[in-house]
Amino acid sequence: MVFPEPTDERVLGAAVRLKSDNLIEPVLIGNPDVIKELAASRGLSVDNLEIIDPDTYEKFDEMVAAFIERRKGKATDDQARTILKDENYFGTMLVYMDLADGLVSGAIHSTGDTIRPALQIVKTKPGVSRTSGAFLMLGNRDSEKYIFSDCAININPDAQALAEIAVESAKTAELFDIDPKVALLSFSTKGSAKSEEVTKVAEATRIAKELAPEMAIDGELQFDASYVPSVAKQKAPESDVAGQANVFIFPEIQSGNIGYKIAQRLGGFQAIGPILQGLNKPISDLSRGCNEEDVYKLSIITAGQAIMSK
Ligand SMILES: CC(C)(COP(=O)(O)OP(=O)(O)OC[C@H]1O[C@@H](n2cnc3c(N)ncnc32)[C@H](O)[C@@H]1OP(=O)(O)O)[C@@H](O)C(=O)NCCC(=O)NCCS
Ligand SMILES: CC(=O)OP(=O)(O)O
Numbered sequence: 001m002v003f004p005e006p007t008d009e010r011v012l013g014a015a016v017r018l019k020s021d022n023l024i025e026p027v028l029i030g031n032p033d034v035i036k037e038l039a040a041s042r043g044l045s046v047d048n049l050e051i052i053d054p055d056t057y058e059k060f061d062e063m064v065a066a067f068i069e070r071r072k073g074k075a076t077d078d079q080a081r082t083i084l085k086d087e088n089y090f091g092t093m094l095v096y097m098d099l100a101d102g103l104v105s106g107a108i109h110s111t112g113d114t115i116r117p118a119l120q121i122v123k124t125k126p127g128v129s130r131t132s133g134a135f136l137m138l139g140n141r142d143s144e145k146y147i148f149s150d151c152a153i154n155i156n157p158d159a160q161a162l163a164e165i166a167v168e169s170a171k172t173a174e175l176f177d178i179d180p181k182v183a184l185l186s187f188s189t190k191g192s193a194k195s196e197e198v199t200k201v202a203e204a205t206r207i208a209k210e211l212a213p214e215m216a217i218d219g220e221l222q223f224d225a226s227y228v229p230s231v232a233k234q235k236a237p238e239s240d241v242a243g244q245a246n247v248f249i250f251p252e253i254q255s256g257n258i259g260y261k262i263a264q265r266l267g268g269f270q271a272i273g274p275i276l277q278g279l280n281k282p283i284s285d286l287s288r289g290c291n292e293e294d295v296y297k298l299s300i301i302t303a304g305q306a307i308m309s310k
Pocket of ligand 1: 111112113115116119120124129130131132151152153154155257274
């Protein structure tokens with residue numbers, strides 16, 4: 001697993017623990033002297049961890065050629081050499097070239113800088129037109145396990161994109177033993193309000209049901225109608241999802257990103273992610289507000305995605 005940000009203490013701490021717990025073989029990207037000095041200052045040892053320095057990497061020319069080929073006319077040799085000194089581009093290329101199984105970054109870098117290399121190089125799986133970012137939300141009780149999506153990538157998805165996000169999120173839920181009941185959220189329930197925004201969610205629901213007729217998917221639903229059985233009875237009595245939803249699809253990124261952070265910071269839920277859905281290889285983006293435990297857990301999930309895709 002590639003860690004492009006080992007000079008961040010949370011990332012370094014998690015990588016050392018993942019190795020000593022025998023869960024993951026971390027590959028740290030950066031200058032070995034700098035990384036070793038930071039580790040020593042924290043009383044950690046990175047002697048048994050692989051460290052690759054882009055400045056001295058012996059397969060750099062091979063990587064440049066593979067990048068130019070992948071970007072087909074979008075990068076010259078000179079541009080590729082500069083771009084690949086960036087730790088996220090370099091780490092993503094290690095995954096693309098099958099020299100590593102996955103990557104976890106984003107503790108320091110913004111989401112855009114973390115995932116742009118993956119969108120450009122790794123790209124989406126056949127049949128998936130866009131990547132999206134889901135959170136696994138864990139409450140205090142075992143039964144409190146939900147997926148929130150898309151909280152991270154698509155700024156204002158159209159109905160088709162939202163429908164695809166709903167279907168991909170249901171598949172992500174299955175990875176965590178959640179039997180998905182997918183609610184496409186809105187400020188309206190079944191036509192109680194009229195607006196372009198509501199029409200988009202209703203249309204996305206129709207498309208999602210067409211894409212995955214076997215799945216329990218419904219919308220447009222307000223959050224209370226999707227989650228609270230008594231409210232569901234009043235607002236959407238015919239729905240097979242209302243009152244029991246466990247996969248919540250937000251209509252655009254503002255509500256998704258705000259919504260997960262409220263559940264995390266006010267509601268006390270653990271938010272693990274964003275787990276990127278629909279990519280050819282597992283690349284994960286942390287929130288910059290993460291702690292060491294979040295890095296540790298997201299790395300295990302990313303490793304799980306790698307194993308499932310083999
Ligand atoms: C994801 C994001 C960075 C992509 O934007 P961008 O860098 O402007 O991307 P571009 O439109 O230039 O596209 C770059 C490449 O990614 C691809 N791409 C963009 N969005 C994509 C998506 N959702 N799924 C798959 N591919 C995508 C494009 O097709 C393009 O590929 P190409 O270069 O091979 O043609 C942008 O949508 C974004 O900033 N989203 C919000 C991120 C954020 O701040 N989240 C909040 C915190 S988690
Ligand atoms: C997921 C997310 O919101 O990331 P960040 O906090 O880094 O912007």
